[in-house]
Amino acid sequence: MNLWLIAPLSLLLIGILLALAAARRKIAAVRLAWMLAVWPAAAFACLAWLTAANANNSPLTLSYAWLPSLNLSFSLYLDGLSALFALLITGIGSLVTIYSGYYFEKDDSSWRFQSYLLTFMAAMLGLVLAGDVITLFIFWEGTSLTSFLLIAYKTSDEEARRGAFKALFITGGGGIAMLAGLLFIGITVGDMGYASILSGGDVLRNHPFYPAMLGLIAFGAFTKSAQAPAHIWLPQAMTAPTPASAFLHSATMVKAGVYLLARLNPALGFTDLWFWLLSLFGLATMITGAYLGFKQNDLKALLAYSTISQLGALVALIGQDTEIAFKALVISILAHALYKSALFLTAGIVDHETGSRDLRRLGGLARAMPFTATAATISGLSMSGLPPLFGFLAKETQLATSVHPGLPPILNVLFPLVVVAAGALLLGQGGLFVYDVFFKRPADPKHPVRGHEPRWGMWLAPMIPAIISLAVGVLPEPEFLASFLAHSAAASYGSKVKVSLALWSGVNIPLFLSAIAVSTGSLLFIQRKRIRPVLQAFLPQFSFNHLYDATLRGGDALARQFTRLQNGHLRFYLSIMLVALGIILWLFQAIPFDFLTMQPASSLLSVDGLALLRVFTLSMAGLSAFTTIFLRRDLFAILALSVSGLAVAVWIALEPAPDVALVQIVVDLLATVILVLSLTRLPRLQREKAREFTYRQSRPGLLRDGLIALGSGLLVALLVYISLQTRPHESLLAPYFAQNAKPLAGAKDIVGAILVDFRGFDTFFEIVVFASAGLGIHMLLHYAARKAGDHEDPEPTPGPLKQHPVTGVAGLPTSPLLHLLAYALLPLAFLLAVVQLMYGHDQPGDGFTAGVFISLAIGSWYVIFGYQATKQRLPWLRSGYLIAYGLLLALINGLLGAWFGSGFMAPLNYGQMLNLPLPQGFYLSNAFIFEVAICLAVLGGATYILDNLGRPRELNLESDALLQAIQEEPTTQMESETT
Amino acid sequence: MNLLTALAIGVLFGVGIFQLLRRNVIRSVMGLVLISNAMNLFLLSMGAYNGEAAAYAGSSAQISDPTPQALALTAIVISMxxxxxxxxxxxxxxxxxxxxxxxxxxxxxx
Known part of the structure; x- marks a missing residue:
């Protein structure tokens, strides 16, 4: 554990916060940039110190348990390889931050770019410092997302948005594959941390799924590091502002894939598959990038393709199993980062100062911008691989790898050939960049592209890496750098690597090949005016972009096909879901058909006491449900439904479960009343039409629905039968409830005791749900629908009500006898409710039934007197208040239990506590108060439901317009049948 | 008896599904009621004991299982x-x- 490891990331976080804080303040872009550049520079210093102080070079780690139950942790890991990348990221990051300040000098929102850039930097730093594959993946995705923001920085530019999307699509897709691969590896090894993974190489390589792991990881790494054919996103990502390109697309993000492969080399590498996969893809990318780069006219595009070429070289190097390859790898990474970032930054200066990046227009800028030209020349020559620059060393070591005697046939020819060809083409590109931009006479001398040296901070940024490129080559071999690189290479190779930075290693084959590359390259450069047009004319249309576009188009087409399934018929969706469920159950053999055959025949029809009654009620429930199918009128069907519900209630009573039966009865009645009354509110014609089309269905459609219904019914029957046969016949809970109902809850009725006491909290939420349903319906019908113009009723007139005429459903007068009945019914309902509340603890009945009783009586008033008249006669009936009082009372009552008793809703008997004279069998306990609260809330909820749904139509408001609208609807449409 | 119970619940559920698939939305609502009745019955019939008396404390006969009853009661109210x-x-x-x-x-x- 080394707590200092968190410091670099924290420093960058401070930078991000500062950049965001600058959003509101007007700070000049340059000043802001210097303020912000301090933090990556400090992170660089911190990392350098950590690396230098780590004398024995064992990896530094930091781990913080994140989800210990899943064995996940946030961990960091710093060894030679991480250090190389981390130092590059923070070092070049500081330079780019300063440079961006000048680049966005006239942009007021430069803080936006800077905050993206620093966030990206933090993500990238986290990626290379991550100590386990999960942390790695999180930061990896972080770089994808932030690079999306950076590429699409010019949000108004269509091309930029498209380029950003392309980059995200390709690298994001690769990231998902990589995650699968990483999890594969982590699960195989048994731990997500590097320590286990890197030492578990033998387990991984011998695992039968090794090719899958390797394929997934390689897919992620190749897409991220722009290996052919996934390289297409990189040139288009050049729509990013140049500082972002310099940072993301030269030194950092595109090297994430290289880092991943180098990191996992000890675990996955050293197999034939690894060797061929990486070598072939790497070499193909190397030559593709070099070839395409030489065709470009745009400075940034040229640099992008040469980057692709070098990325290919790096991947090919990781695939090798030789010490020299890893020496070449670390040298090439460093050399490439140095010269390529400098070149991008100078390209940005040229663009910024002259307004053009076109090779055909630029020329002769060296006199106007000497410093920029110096930086560009050094870096360009380094890219070309000429001595005495660092790039020469990189190319020499690559060549040395390519002629290693251990290479198998074919590759031992192909590899040197590709390296030489790519070297020649890169030299040509270096020449184009340096000579054509800075030294050649402008193509059009009459209108030369003018420009002048930028402010010093801007040219300083490319100058520093350029000078390092030169210094490493010219100065006597710097020992500390060599040993640092040796440690980096060793971390990736898995064993010791010797690194020397001497340019001259004697006359040997690599030097000879290098001479060929240089002479061919020079020839290419001198003859560029003839060769480049030929190349540009050759297969200009050919590009993997077509493949990408075709993929996207294919995706769209597929999506369209799927959308076709959504024909808007909800019934169709439902059928599909049910059929799919059936298929799944069948496929997974989840339906135990053999259960039935295992049962002894006698048990199938075993009959016990009360059997005849039960058989009767069950048949009644089933048959009356079945009848609903054949009753054409909705009203009759609803009545049959109600009968079925009542039969269910009788069956429940035979269980015997009187409390549940009572609730089932009142709920069934309430549901029936609501259904019937809401039916009366639909316009009559609509109802009649509905009756017509209920059975208008093609025969195949009817058959399909019937089969689905039959199948699901049989499945449920089977499920129920199996559950019933195999259910345990001993309950763990019931004896406890039976014993403690009286002493703890003071109730003989065990079910009631469970509801108001043992599981009182459930009941509290149950009434909250019921009341919310009532409130929701009120909102929906009273406000939302009226606002949307759905409601056909006129707004009830507020203010003092005049005497309303007493009219029943549909405005018809009702008989006085019925009035009398209504007057008798309501007090009776109250009486019943009070009895239920008072004695419900010993007898069937509870607050819910009490509330529904009263609501049903009120419902009858609506039918008999009409809505307005009822409202006038029952002024106390204000559903919202009833719900509020009920819930408040329940809550206070529960809190009192916590105050006086042992906890929320703990039983209290106030009657006993206060010594009140109370009738026999009635206890003034908080269970009773809870029941009252339930009754109030349910009354409120149920009357809201009745008010809004069950309120009968008083006047026939079916306006002519509405009638007409219904009649005009073409009948042919109605007959259309879904299949 | 178990078979009959299962069949009755199956009929309620199947008819419920059939009604749910009708074009007339009133019928769909009826289907929902039937399905919730079937499910509540299922829940209730899962009691451990073949009770002879209602679940009251101090009853001498074998009482029915109160736990699924309490759950079914809550379920009925919520489905309402x-x-x-x-x-x-x-x-x-x-x-x-x-x-x-x-x-x-x-x-x-x-």
Missing amino acids: GGFAFVLAMLYIISLRYKTSDSDHIQELKH
Whole structure:
């Protein structure tokens, strides 16, 4: 554990916060940039110190348990390889931050770019410092997302948005594959941390799924590091502002894939598959990038393709199993980062100062911008691989790898050939960049592209890496750098690597090949005016972009096909879901058909006491449900439904479960009343039409629905039968409830005791749900629908009500006898409710039934007197208040239990506590108060439901317009049948 | 007896599904009621004991299992609330589209 490891990331976080804080303040872009550049520079210093102080070079780690139950942790890991990348990221990051300040000098929102850039930097730093594959993946995705923001920085530019999307699509897709691969590896090894993974190489390589792991990881790494054919996103990502390109697309993000492969080399590498996969893809990318780069006219595009070429070289190097390859790898990474970032930054200066990046227009800028030209020349020559620059060393070591005697046939020819060809083409590109931009006479001398040296901070940024490129080559071999690189290479190779930075290693084959590359390259450069047009004319249309576009188009087409399934018929969706469920159950053999055959025949029809009654009620429930199918009128069907519900209630009573039966009865009645009354509110014609089309269905459609219904019914029957046969016949809970109902809850009725006491909290939420349903319906019908113009009723007139005429459903007068009945019914309902509340603890009945009783009586008033008249006669009936009082009372009552008793809703008997004279069998306990609260809330909820749904139509408001609208609807449409 | 119970619940459920698949939205609501009845019955019949007396403390006979009863009671109340809410939504829908035919209610598609 080394707590200092968190410091670099924290420093960058401070930078991000500062950049965001600058959003509101007007700070000049340059000043802001210097303020912000301090933090990556400090992170660089911190990392350098950590690396230098780590004398024995064992990896530094930091781990913080994140989800210990899943064995996940946030961990960091710093060894030679991480250090190389981390130092590059923070070092070049500081330079780019300063440079961006000048680049966005006239942009007021430069803080936006800077905050993206620093966030990206933090993500990238986290990626290379991550100590386990999960942390790695999180930061990896972080770089994808932030690079999306950076590429699409010019949000108004269509091309930029498209380029950003392309980059995200390709690298994001690769990231998902990589995650699968990483999890594969982590699960195989048994731990997500590097320590286990890197030492578990033998387990991984011998695992039968090794090719899958390797394929997934390689897919992620190749897409991220722009290996052919996934390289297409990189040139288009050049729509990013140049500082972002310099940072993301030269030194950092595109090297994430290289880092991943180098990191996992000890675990996955050293197999034939690894060797061929990486070598072939790497070499193909190397030559593709070099070839395409030489065709470009745009400075940034040229640099992008040469980057692709070098990325290919790096991947090919990781695939090798030789010490020299890893020496070449670390040298090439460093050399490439140095010269390529400098070149991008100078390209940005040229663009910024002259307004053009076109090779055909630029020329002769060296006199106007000497410093920029110096930086560009050094870096360009380094890219070309000429001595005495660092790039020469990189190319020499690559060549040395390519002629290693251990290479198998074919590759031992192909590899040197590709390296030489790519070297020649890169030299040509270096020449184009340096000579054509800075030294050649402008193509059009009459209108030369003018420009002048930028402010010093801007040219300083490319100058520093350029000078390092030169210094490493010219100065006597710097020992500390060599040993640092040796440690980096060793971390990736898995064993010791010797690194020397001497340019001259004697006359040997690599030097000879290098001479060929240089002479061919020079020839290419001198003859560029003839060769480049030929190349540009050759297969200009050919590009993997077509493949990408075709993929996207294919995706769209597929999506369209799927959308076709959504024909808007909800019934169709439902059928599909049910059929799919059936298929799944069948496929997974989840339906135990053999259960039935295992049962002894006698048990199938075993009959016990009360059997005849039960058989009767069950048949009644089933048959009356079945009848609903054949009753054409909705009203009759609803009545049959109600009968079925009542039969269910009788069956429940035979269980015997009187409390549940009572609730089932009142709920069934309430549901029936609501259904019937809401039916009366639909316009009559609509109802009649509905009756017509209920059975208008093609025969195949009817058959399909019937089969689905039959199948699901049989499945449920089977499920129920199996559950019933195999259910345990001993309950763990019931004896406890039976014993403690009286002493703890003071109730003989065990079910009631469970509801108001043992599981009182459930009941509290149950009434909250019921009341919310009532409130929701009120909102929906009273406000939302009226606002949307759905409601056909006129707004009830507020203010003092005049005497309303007493009219029943549909405005018809009702008989006085019925009035009398209504007057008798309501007090009776109250009486019943009070009895239920008072004695419900010993007898069937509870607050819910009490509330529904009263609501049903009120419902009858609506039918008999009409809505307005009822409202006038029952002024106390204000559903919202009833719900509020009920819930408040329940809550206070529960809190009192916590105050006086042992906890929320703990039983209290106030009657006993206060010594009140109370009738026999009635206890003034908080269970009773809870029941009252339930009754109030349910009354409120149920009357809201009745008010809004069950309120009968008083006047026939079916306006002519509405009638007409219904009649005009073409009948042919109605007959259309879904299949 | 178990077989009969299972069959009755299966009939309720199957008819419920069939009604749910009708074009007439009123029938769909009825289907929902049938399905919730079937499920509540299922829940209730899962009791451990073949009770002879209601679940009252101090009863000498074998009482029925009170636990699934309490759960079923809660379930019935909540399905009532859900049913009312669905009915309200269908009512609004049929007002807005001037039809009770679910095949004509297609604007959800767009």
